[in-house]
Amino acid sequence: METVKTMLPGWRRMVFAIFCFCFCAAQLPSQTQVLINQVFDQSGKALSLKELSNRKDLMVLLFLGADCPLSQKAITEATEDLLKSGGKDRVGLFGVLVARDDAEDINRLKEEFKANFPFYLDKDNQVASNLGVKVVPTAVLMDPQGKILYQGRINDRVEELGKRSMARRHDLREALADALQGKPVRVAKTETVGCPVETRKTTPHAKGKVEYFRDIQPILYRNCGACHQNNGVAPFPLADYEDTTVWVETAIGLIENKVMPPGQVISDFPFANESPVPTPKEVALLRQWVSEGMPKGAAPKTPLALPPTDPDVQGLGKPDLVLKPEGPMTIAATGDDLYRFFVYKLNLDQDLKIRTVRLVPGNRKVVHHSIVWFADSDLQKRISTDRALSDWDLLPGDKGPGYGQGPMLLKYLKVDPKSKSTKFEMIGGYAPGNGCYKVPKGYAITIPKKTDLVVQMHYHRTGKVETDFSSIELFLEKGAIDPTKEYRATNINDEKFFVMPPNQRKRTQTAWLVEEDCLISGFSPHGHYLTRAQTLTLERPDGKMETLIHVPRYDINWQRLYTFREPIKAAKGSKIHVSSLMDNTSANPNNPNKPPKAVFMGENTTDEMVFPFMSIIIDKNSKWDIGKQLNSLYRTGAITMALKKAFGPDKSNRKNNEQNTIGGQP
Ligand code: HEC
Numbered sequence: 001m002e003t004v005k006t007m008l009p010g011w012r013r014m015v016f017a018i019f020c021f022c023f024c025a026a027q028l029p030s031q032t033q034v035l036i037n038q039v040f041d042q043s044g045k046a047l048s049l050k051e052l053s054n055r056k057d058l059m060v061l062l063f064l065g066a067d068c069p070l071s072q073k074a075i076t077e078a079t080e081d082l083l084k085s086g087g088k089d090r091v092g093l094f095g096v097l098v099a100r101d102d103a104e105d106i107n108r109l110k111e112e113f114k115a116n117f118p119f120y121l122d123k124d125n126q127v128a129s130n131l132g133v134k135v136v137p138t139a140v141l142m143d144p145q146g147k148i149l150y151q152g153r154i155n156d157r158v159e160e161l162g163k164r165s166m167a168r169r170h171d172l173r174e175a176l177a178d179a180l181q182g183k184p185v186r187v188a189k190t191e192t193v194g195c196p197v198e199t200r201k202t203t204p205h206a207k208g209k210v211e212y213f214r215d216i217q218p219i220l221y222r223n224c225g226a227c228h229q230n231n232g233v234a235p236f237p238l239a240d241y242e243d244t245t246v247w248v249e250t251a252i253g254l255i256e257n258k259v260m261p262p263g264q265v266i267s268d269f270p271f272a273n274e275s276p277v278p279t280p281k282e283v284a285l286l287r288q289w290v291s292e293g294m295p296k297g298a299a300p301k302t303p304l305a306l307p308p309t310d311p312d313v314q315g316l317g318k319p320d321l322v323l324k325p326e327g328p329m330t331i332a333a334t335g336d337d338l339y340r341f342f343v344y345k346l347n348l349d350q351d352l353k354i355r356t357v358r359l360v361p362g363n364r365k366v367v368h369h370s371i372v373w374f375a376d377s378d379l380q381k382r383i384s385t386d387r388a389l390s391d392w393d394l395l396p397g398d399k400g401p402g403y404g405q406g407p408m409l410l411k412y413l414k415v416d417p418k419s420k421s422t423k424f425e426m427i428g429g430y431a432p433g434n435g436c437y438k439v440p441k442g443y444a445i446t447i448p449k450k451t452d453l454v455v456q457m458h459y460h461r462t463g464k465v466e467t468d469f470s471s472i473e474l475f476l477e478k479g480a481i482d483p484t485k486e487y488r489a490t491n492i493n494d495e496k497f498f499v500m501p502p503n504q505r506k507r508t509q510t511a512w513l514v515e516e517d518c519l520i521s522g523f524s525p526h527g528h529y530l531t532r533a534q535t536l537t538l539e540r541p542d543g544k545m546e547t548l549i550h551v552p553r554y555d556i557n558w559q560r561l562y563t564f565r566e567p568i569k570a571a572k573g574s575k576i577h578v579s580s581l582m583d584n585t586s587a588n589p590n591n592p593n594k595p596p597k598a599v600f601m602g603e604n605t606t607d608e609m610v611f612p613f614m615s616i617i618i619d620k621n622s623k624w625d626i627g628k629q630l631n632s633l634y635r636t637g638a639i640t641m642a643l644k645k646a647f648g649p650d651k652s653n654r655k656n657n658e659q660n661t662i663g664g665q666p
Pocket of ligand 1: 069163164223225227228247250252260261432557
């Protein structure tokens with residue numbers, strides 16, 4: 001894929017500089033030496049660089065765009081890097097806002113992101129251009145003479161636009177550590193991904209064949225609007241002319257590379273909850289509009305309405321039950337994403353028949369996706385009191401109920417082979433733009449008595465401290481349901497997958513035998529960071545092959561439950577083939593290890609698995625043990641643990657990671 005390396009920021013206001021941080025360069029800078037004669041403070045007084053750096057040994061200029069989401073996060077991350085490098089007192093940190101931002105932006109950023117360092121405006125992008133800064137955020141580390149010691153990204157959390165991963169290299173922090181010790185900086189330059197400093201000129205009043213209001217707005221609202229609106233999950237809105245002019249060129253690249261809209265899949269069967277994707281004709285219109293100077297055209301009399309943030313919750317009516325966890329969760333400003341389980345107490349004396357379960361995110365900026373299970377209430381009580389699990393993976397500043405996905409978790413959840421029932425069964429989930437999960441008409445999910453609901457949340461961090469208090473709505477099925485059938489969920493596990501050696505790409509292959517006639521209702525493909533694609537194919541007893549679901553660009557951030565419009569009839573003797581394309585090379589931007597190293601099967605996100613979720617409808621009195629594969633995970637896990645002992649240990653940067661493995665004995 002051709003990587004799109006820049007994106008456009010949404011700076012709306014024109015420049016008016018109260019602060020001016022102006023590098024009056026007498027000449028263009030040589031490779032390492034920049035001439036910085038003077039800067040201006042608030043009152044217009046000229047200061048030399050020496051005075052600005054105020055007897056500091058080093059200074060960091062942090063180039064930012066106020067409305068560029070990646071750049072906002074950089075404020076907190078750079079401050080943290082400074083603290084972690086031990087250079088708080090010896091290094092001066094200065095924010096430099098590039099053109100289009102104004103004094104109001106400075107105040108907003110300082111307040112929202114609690115920035116405790118001074119900001120300046122870079123009028124006409126002069127400083128940026130002198131230093132060759134083309135993308136924000138960019139950090140420039142200098143000595144007081146203006147010699148550049150490091151220039152580039154803060155860390156490698158975003159290596160491709162539209163994708164967030166974990167930070168494996170903290171480049172600024174490492175450069176600071178070297179420089180503070182007076183050593184040459186080992187990596188002096190890195191590539192930055194973010195918003196471009198220069199933005200394209202537009203001619204809003206020009207006449208064009210393609211116009212914003214008539215042609216472009218409907219395309220963007222339909223395909224992008226559910227997420228890219230003010231309270232949507234996406235980091236910026238694409239809802240008006242100005243938003244669109246600044247983002248459109250980046251957007252076209254991401255659409256063509258099938259990165260946006262996210263989570264695109266291919267199937268031989270239609271889905272009930274299909275998300276729209278722009279057609280090639282629409283992309284051509286977007287291109288033409290850009291080339292014509294982005295004319296605005298006349299606004300329609302009735303403004304177009306944005307699509308709802310959760311398209312498929314329309315017409316659901318009032319929920320019968322609303323559940324909340326014990327309390328809200330506080331999510332610290334920076335660090336890797338957080339995966340955490342929350343218990344929603346139910347523990348009833350009778351089974352519930354439901355048609356829909358809906359997770360209502362408390363804070364859409366942080367709730368990325370979630371999976372909902374029911375789980376034995378007594379078991380939940382035991383898990384919740386395990387301190388090792390309740391503290392698992394929390395960063396300083398994270399606080400709230402629930403527990404983490406530590407290595408002991410699956411041991412608790414191990415299925416009793418004598419009882420058919422898995423004590424932990426998936427019943428729904430939430431992904432942005434994909435509101436809730438509905439059972440096909442005529443069937444219902446049974447939530448057994450004496451169970452609670454358990455939600456695994458995947459939280460993003462935004463650069464500031466956030467809280468979330470998400471609720472679950474249950475909608476009971478009150479209509480007729482087929483009493484002879486049972487709606488169930490399970491997983492397919494590739495029992496042959498143990499380890500992915502470093503610097504290799506390979507395709508895994510496994511098959512799941514359909515032991516009785518059944519109806520397949522939906523899938524949620526599942527793997528972790530090494531999984532780049534996953535395909536599920538149905539082989540009919542006569543040998544005919546059909547694609548159930550193919551995820552060409554698997555991304556752990558975009559796991560969804562895909563439900564077929566009509567459940568698929570699968571006859572006894574059919575097979576479901578599952579194949580994952582695994583990439584443990586450094587070309588995989590999500591690879592948790594840099595350089596790559598052996599990754600073992602396991603349930604932590606830095607481990608790997610081939611483990612798609614599946615929902616099927618079987619006969620109520622069936623003897624078919626559909627949880628068999630879930631159990632096999634423990635056997636595979638035990639072998640993996642032995643392998644890990646022999647060839648590990650895994651020293652990835654996750655807290656406690658050396659203990660990570662599937663829980664215990666086979
Ligand atoms: C299902 C929700 C969703 C839909 C639909 C969606 N986006 Fe996004 N978009 C996101 C999220 C979330 C991000 C931030 C990246 C991330 O978290 O993976 C993003 C990021 C972006 C970015 C910036 C890249 C970055 O890394 O921040 C652009 C440009 C973009 N989207 C354009 C579009 C366009 C154009 C469409 C429609 C054709 C679209 N998106 C549809 C959720 C969505």
